[in-house]
Amino acid sequence: STVLAGHGLTKKYGSTTALDGVDVEVGERDSLAVMGPSGSGKSTLLHTLAGIVRPDGGQVLLRGDRIDSLGENRLSALRRKRFGFVFQSGQLLPELPAEENVALPLMLEGVPRGQAVSRARRWFAPLGLDGLEKRRPGQLSGGQAQRVAIARALVVEPDVVFADEPTGALDQHTSEEVVRLLTSVTREQGAALVMVTHDADVAAHCGRILQVRDGRISGHSQYTAV
Numbered sequence: 366s367t368v369l370a371g372h373g374l375t376k377k378y379g380s381t382t383a384l385d386g387v388d389v390e391v392g393e394r395d396s397l398a399v400m401g402p403s404g405s406g407k408s409t410l411l412h413t414l415a416g417i418v419r420p421d422g423g424q425v426l427l428r429g430d431r432i433d434s435l436g437e438n439r440l441s442a443l444r445r446k447r448f449g450f451v452f453q454s455g456q457l458l459p460e461l462p463a464e465e466n467v468a469l470p471l472m473l474e475g476v477p478r479g480q481a482v483s484r485a486r487r488w489f490a491p492l493g494l495d496g497l498e499k500r501r502p503g504q505l506s507g508g509q510a511q512r513v514a515i516a517r518a519l520v521v522e523p524d525v526v527f528a529d530e531p532t533g534a535l536d537q538h539t540s541e542e543v544v545r546l547l548t549s550v551t552r553e554q555g556a557a558l559v560m561v562t563h564d565a566d567v568a569a570h571c572g573r574i575l576q577v578r579d580g581r582i583s584g585h586s587q588y589t590a591v
């Protein structure tokens with residue numbers, strides 16, 4: 366069943382058309398890679414689907430309910446509860462141990478600290494982070510830090526994980542390891558994944574690849590190996 370859909374999405378910035386009638390659907394446990402040249406509208410598409418950017422036209426539906434027309438407070442509450450985000454780098458708070466970084470989204474939802482940290486710890490083993498719970502981000506490798514960021518995105522058990530160049534700061538070997546864990550753990554959790562990447566080897570770990578050019582879908586491929 367469809368978790369997230371964008372229908373006829375358009376977005377302009379002045380005279381620049383960033384999105385020009387994009388239709389996209391993502392199902393449960395589905396993973397979608399968004400690729401395309403710089404400036405083609407990938408980030409705008411991800412941000413529009415995630416309720417960060419408002420489209421000028423079209424609709425965004427989460428499990429059939431429109432979210433693009435929600436008020437700012439309801440939309441930001443929805444983002445915190447139902448979406449997880451992974452960025453290129455620099456998203457962990459340097460003064461907090463890894464387990465508390467992961468627990469933060471739960472604490473923002475009002476889960477008491479002890480309970481939030483114990484729920485956060487459950488994500489360490491599946492992401493190959495056993496024993497690193499008390500490390501601060503500065504004491505982690507780039508790949509370990511991204512795996513902590515993935516744990517933080519998943520800890521609220523979101524419907525959709527949005528990843529914007531999640532391997533952009535990593536070498537090829539580490540990128541493969543991180544994207545493999547990102548796709549498999551997200552699927553096991555039952556969430557959908559939408560990922561923007563420049564890296565075709567990273568995109569190949571997703572079930573489907575969407576090619577974007579000049580704000581339009583220029584290609585669509587399905588991978589059956591995943």
Ligand code: ADP
Nearest residue numbers: 378381382383402403404405406407408409410
């Ligand atoms: P990509 O992620 O593929 O590099 P973007 O979605 O960032 O592309 O940008 C698509 C187009 O929209 C580009 O021409 C970009 O300069 C423009 N754009 C994106 N965001 C803004 C903004 N906040 N203000 C003005 N122009 C923007």
Ligand code: ADP
Nearest residue numbers: 378381402403404406407408409412418530561
């Ligand atoms: P990407 O990493 O996808 O290439 P960009 O460097 O194009 O991203 O854009 C980074 C951020 O700046 C995005 O949030 C985008 O919305 C914003 N942005 C892009 N182009 C412009 C622009 N011409 N004016 C203002 N903001 C922009």
